[in-house]
Structure formats: C-alpha cells, structure tokens
Amino acid sequence: MSRATASEAPGSAARVVECYGRRVIVETTAGERHAAVLFGKRLQVVCGDRVQVRREAGSDEWQVTVVEPRTTVIARTDNRGRTEPLAANVTLVAIMLAPEPEPDLYMIDRYLAGAEYAGVKGAVLINKADIKGATNLSAAIADEYRRAGYPVVWLSALGGDGLDELRALLRDEVTLLVGQSGVGKSTLCNALVPASIRPTRALSASTGEGTHTTVAATLLPLPGGGELVDSPGVRDFAPAPVSEAMVQTGWPEIRAAAIGCRFNNCLHLREPGCAVQAAVEVGAISARRFEGYRRLVNLLRQLQPSHERPR
Ligand SMILES: Nc1nc2c(ncn2[C@@H]2O[C@H](COP(=O)(O)OP(=O)(O)OP(=O)(O)O)[C@@H](O)[C@H]2O)c(=O)[nH]1
Ligand SMILES: [Mg+2]
Ligand SMILES: [Zn+2]
Structure with a gap:
C-alpha cells in the first residue's frame, strides 16, 4: 500500500x-x-x-x-440560454430597489420567481426612503409586492430607517442581496456590518444609472446573526429555465387563485373558466404582476431550443 x-x-x-x-x-x-x-x-x-x-x-x-453538494443554487440565464450559478446554499433572496435608478419591476418579478423555483424565500427591500418625493411611487410598489405575499422592508441604508426591521428578517438566513447597480446594496452591507468597508459609488450624472461598482460576490457575517452576500448589480435577470407549467409557481398570488380554474393544467393565457384572469379583471391580482408572469412564459419559450418549443 x-x-x-x-x-x-x-x-x-x-x-x-x-x-x-x-x-x-x-x-x-x-x-x-x-x-x-x-x-x-x-x-x-x-x-x-x-x-x-x-x-x-x-x-x-x-x-x-x-x-460539497449544494442545498440550493440561485442561477441566471443569459440571452443565449446559458445558465450560470450566482450563489449557493442561500435561504433567502433579498431584491433591492430604490427610487433611483429607475426600478425595473419586471426584473424584480423574475428574481422573485427564480428564488421560488430554487426553493428559496424572497423578500423586497425598498432603499433610499430618505429621498424626498419618491414616497408615492415606493408605497405603490410596496403594496403590490405585499399583496403578492412577500415581506417588504422600506429602508434607508444611509439614514438608518428600517434597519432594525431588516436585521430581524435576516437574522436566521443566508441572504443573497441582488438588484440593479446603484440601488445601494454595498451601502447596506456597510450599514449592517461595522467591519465592512465595501466600495460604493454615486449614480452616473449623465445616465442616472449605477456604475457597476461591486465586481464579485462576497459573503459577510451579520453581527446579530445570519449572513449576507453582496453581489454585483445587474442590468437584467432571467432564472434558470423551468417547465411551462412551473412558471406560475413563481407568482404566489397566481398559484393561489389557480385553484379555481376550470382546467387543472390552465396556464391562464386564454383558457375558458380561468380564475386567474377573472382575478386580474377585478383587480384582486395586479395586472402588472400578471403581465410579468406572461412575459416570463414568453421569454422561456424563446430561450428553449426551437425543436423543443410547443407548437
Ligand atoms: N439617498 C440615499 N442614497 C443612498 C442610500 N443607499 C445608498 N445610496 C447611494 O447610492 C449610490 C450607490 O450605492 P452602492 O451601495 O454603491 O450601490 P450598489 O447597489 O452596491 O451598486 P453596484 O455595486 O454597482 O451594484 C451611492 O452614492 C450611495 O451613497 C440611501 O439610503 N439613501
Ligand atoms: Mg455594490
Ligand atoms: Zn387559469
């Protein structure tokens, strides 16, 4: 031997x-x-x-x-259909948005859906609560995601509002923090982790967008418990592909209403007796959220190799 x-x-x-x-x-x-x-x-x-x-x-x-084998993996798919893992073994995806840069709500829907498909919880963080005049917009967005069933925390990473509520949400989780460049992800890490000195940078004066300051995902232990992964800001996000019947599981309010559909394989697109379409018509489900669902169905059809596409 x-x-x-x-x-x-x-x-x-x-x-x-x-x-x-x-x-x-x-x-x-x-x-x-x-x-x-x-x-x-x-x-x-x-x-x-x-x-x-x-x-x-x-x-x-x-x-x-x-x-070692992963308990969960959050992955994204590029516009050629190639899937790339972003983080492993997380239990919560916290999607951050802010009044500036201008939020892309459809991308936030896709992040939340991607978390659901991966068996990971989702939450929405609305940052920069200190910016004046942005309150109405933020209240409408908060309402839409709360009605869909997600925890929503309104905070100011710079001013300190909402940080205690956020600490309680993150305490027992390994959280992946995601969102567009410039929403304040790294600023939040610096506020929650005193030892953290992650670089942050102002939005571009010409485009009003973030400048892609963070270049690599980094895991930080939170002093009060839990862990937080800061990640580079993205322009777009599509989840790893799932079957057409699975897409709706990324929308908790659609999944709940679907129990009332006439057909149990209803995709809520143009089937008769559809309880989801009825809920959208009376405003019980946000028409914008429903549109986010339809867009992801279409996007995943496009990303599928053409020989596998349903005719
Ligand atoms: N007014 C206000 N500005 C904030 C707040 N949080 C962050 N900012 C500012 O927003 C800008 C972008 O913040 P970053 O923390 O670099 O944003 P990021 O999301 O990490 O951006 P990337 O690393 O590029 O993805 C900086 O100028 C921050 O000072 C806040 O609560 N209020
Ligand atoms: Mg950053
Ligand atoms: Zn239906």
Whole structure:
C-alpha cells in the first residue's frame, strides 16, 4: 500500500466567501481566510459553496479540491440560454430597489420567481426612503409586492430607517442581496456590518444609472446573526429555465387563485373558466404582476431550443 503524499491528504472543510472565477477566498471552519485556486478544470464554485481545501506540501498555494453538494443554487440565464450559478446554499433572496435608478419591476418579478423555483424565500427591500418625493411611487410598489405575499422592508441604508426591521428578517438566513447597480446594496452591507468597508459609488450624472461598482460576490457575517452576500448589480435577470407549467409557481398570488380554474393544467393565457384572469379583471391580482408572469412564459419559450418549443 502506498503512503499518501501531503498533496493527497484529505482536505479541510471551508466556505467560499469571495469568488473571482477560478480564484476564490475561503474561510475555514477554524475562521482562517486563505486565497485559493480551483484544482482541476471541472470544478466550478460560487460564493456560499461548502468546499474542501488543502495546501500542497512545500507550497503556499491553497487549492479547492472538492465542492460539497449544494442545498440550493440561485442561477441566471443569459440571452443565449446559458445558465450560470450566482450563489449557493442561500435561504433567502433579498431584491433591492430604490427610487433611483429607475426600478425595473419586471426584473424584480423574475428574481422573485427564480428564488421560488430554487426553493428559496424572497423578500423586497425598498432603499433610499430618505429621498424626498419618491414616497408615492415606493408605497405603490410596496403594496403590490405585499399583496403578492412577500415581506417588504422600506429602508434607508444611509439614514438608518428600517434597519432594525431588516436585521430581524435576516437574522436566521443566508441572504443573497441582488438588484440593479446603484440601488445601494454595498451601502447596506456597510450599514449592517461595522467591519465592512465595501466600495460604493454615486449614480452616473449623465445616465442616472449605477456604475457597476461591486465586481464579485462576497459573503459577510451579520453581527446579530445570519449572513449576507453582496453581489454585483445587474442590468437584467432571467432564472434558470423551468417547465411551462412551473412558471406560475413563481407568482404566489397566481398559484393561489389557480385553484379555481376550470382546467387543472390552465396556464391562464386564454383558457375558458380561468380564475386567474377573472382575478386580474377585478383587480384582486395586479395586472402588472400578471403581465410579468406572461412575459416570463414568453421569454422561456424563446430561450428553449426551437425543436423543443410547443407548437
Ligand atoms: N439617498 C440615499 N442614497 C443612498 C442610500 N443607499 C445608498 N445610496 C447611494 O447610492 C449610490 C450607490 O450605492 P452602492 O451601495 O454603491 O450601490 P450598489 O447597489 O452596491 O451598486 P453596484 O455595486 O454597482 O451594484 C451611492 O452614492 C450611495 O451613497 C440611501 O439610503 N439613501
Ligand atoms: Mg455594490
Ligand atoms: Zn387559469
């Protein structure tokens, strides 16, 4: 029997806390942080992954050798239908929006749906509550998502409003914080984690949009309990594809009303006896949210390879 060399020795358990493609920062169970590289071309890791690491004998370099099975994975799909994981083992996706930059509510719907498909809870954070004149818009948005069944927290990462309510929401969760560039995700991380000095930057004066300041997902422990993953702002988001019948599960209010549809395979598009369409007509379900559902059905049809598309 040959003796194991140092480089074959079993690894020690660690967590990926920052991810830059094939280079990562891991934190070991003992609380030590190391820069590490992925060992072997087939390994793919994201922030939140549980891994095993080892150090080559006589080398300073740490290697990630094993990725443990994920309990959850949040992934996005690009416009060519390629799916890319964003974070692993999270229990909550918190979608942040703000009066500026101008919110894309359909993208927020798709994030919430993507969380549902991944078996992860969703919440909506409305930041920059201190900005004057934005109250009416924010109240309407908050109302729409509360009626759909999501927790909504109205806060000011800079002014401090709503932070206690938010701490209570995040206490027992591993939360992925997402949203358009410039909504204030990193500013919130700095407010909740005193040791955090994440770079933040003002919106562009010419476009009114964020400037994509954060470049890599980073996991931060929250002092009061829970963990928060800051992530780079995105222009668009589509979830990993699901079957057509599954799409509606990303809209809790549609799923609930669908119990009353005449056909149990109703997609609520133009079927007779549809309780969802009836609820939209009387305003019990937001027409804008319903439109978000229809758009995702169409988008997923487009992303499907043409030979698999329903005729
Ligand atoms: N008025 C106001 N401005 C805020 C608040 N939170 C953040 N900002 C400002 O919004 C701008 C963008 O904040 P960031 O924290 O960099 O935004 P981000 O979401 O991390 O952006 P990316 O990293 O590019 O995705 C900065 O100028 C912040 O000071 C807030 O509560 N109120
Ligand atoms: Mg940021
Ligand atoms: Zn229906």
